[in-house]
Amino acid sequence: MIDIQNITVRFGEMNVLNNISMAFEQGQMIGLVAPNGTGKSTFMNVLMNYVKPLNGKIVFKDGLCYSTKQNEVKIHTFVSMMPDQSDLYNHLSGREHLKMFATMWKSDLKLIDETIEALNMGHYVNKKTGTYSLGMRQRLCFAMQIVTNTDIMMMDEVMNGLDPNNVEIISKILLKKKAEGKIIIIASHLLDNLEKYADRIFLFNEGKLIDTNQIIEDFSQAHIKTIRIKNMESNTKKQLHELYPNIKLQTLTNDMTLIHLPSSEASLLSSLTSFLVERNVVDFAFGKVTLNDLYAMYYHEESNVTAS
Template sequence: MIDIQNITVQFGDRKVLNDIEIQFNQGEMIGLVAPNGTGKSTLMNVIMNYLTPTSGKVGFRDGLVYSSKTNEVKIHQFVSMMPDQSDLYNHLSGRDHLKMFAMMWGSDNKLIDETIEVLNMGHYVNKKTGTYSLGMRQRLCFAMQIVANTEIMMMDEVMNGLDPNNVEIISRLLMKKKAEGKLIIIASHLLDNLEKYADRIFLFNEGKLVDANEIIDGFSHAKIKTIRVKNLDEYIKRDLQQSYPSIEQQTLMNDMTLLHLPHSEASLLSEMTTFLVEKDVTDFNFGKVTLNDLYAIYYHEVI
């Protein structure tokens, strides 16, 4: 459990984090989404005590807070953050790194071989990391976090530079860890993947955490109430507005137009399909607002 209590981080006149108060619970996967420089990494650094907040505190189980070096050591026994590629030692093998993390956190050495097998690292794990590609280094950093096996795991852009197959492998392993009761916090620009697996997703606005469900009502459990149309002509938008004034139109930066329906009854869906086809519009689909859509709506940019 992480209890974030009125955390503010201010640099000069700018509040990167502004009086954030929220609790994250064991067995949850939390997604953090925002453009660079809006507070994702700052929040993680505060949780790890790498950065001292201007005000507020972070609480953990048993009432532990960062009030002393002794408490920091206790907290870091069950809280970890995925290492960065720059933290790797080029003269050591991947297996050496995994052994080091298992020893530092006192975890079961059996996790080393299990993790190597799950992540398909066997063909290179015994080589020096200085010979690794970026993707191999990223997988090793993730494996080090898994081997540490802490109750709380934080990851900043864990999927960076990975191909779709490895993204899926890592995602399945993360879901396994969540099922074991781990609290996992992920900051990521891979929005499709994050939307698929995260229990709660938060965006940043002026130093505040904003739940995705507050931006789009019921976002996490949305029904089919949106039609997504690519490159919709302006005259069709006008005809649509005249014929269906209750349907809200929203055009994003990538020329995707969202048509928000007042309800998802079959009759309306059928009627809208007929309308679009009669206008020679064929590139459309029914669904919910996606996290990519939400990002574009909220930040007026696309990833």
């Protein structure tokens, strides 16, 4: 459990984190999404006590918080953050790194070979990390996090530099760890992947963490609530707004127009399909608002047309 209470972090005159309060429960995968420089890494650094908040506190199990150095040591036995590639020692092998982390966190050494096998690292793990490619180094950093076997794991851009196969392998390992009851907090720009696996997803805005379900009701539920149209003409948008005044249109900076539906009734879907086809609009798709859509709407929205 993580109970975040009124956390504020200020750099100069700017509140990077602004009076944040929320709780995360065991067995949850938490996704953090935002442009660079908006507070994702700072948030995780506060959870690790690498950055001291101006006010507020983080409370973990048994009421532990970062009130003393002794408490910090206790907390860091069950809370860990994935190392960065710059933390690797080029003269040591991948296996030596894994053994070092497993020993530091006093976890079962059997996890080392299990993790090596799961990540298909066997053909290079005994070589010095100075010979590794960026993708191999990234997999090693993730493996080092996994062998800590802590109850709470934090990862900043864990999928960086990985091909789709390795992204899928890592995702399955994360699901396994979540099923074991761990809290996993991931900051990532791979939005499709995050949407597929995360239980809760938060965007950052002016120092606040905003739950995606607050932005769009039932965002995490797979209901047909959107029609997505590329390069929709202005005249067609105007006609649609006149005929369906209760429907909201949004045009994003990538020229994608989203038609937000008040319901997914078959009659409404049929009527809208006929409207579009009659106007030679054939490149459209029904579905739910995706995390990519939501990101563009929230951070790069170009225009709105709303019922008056």
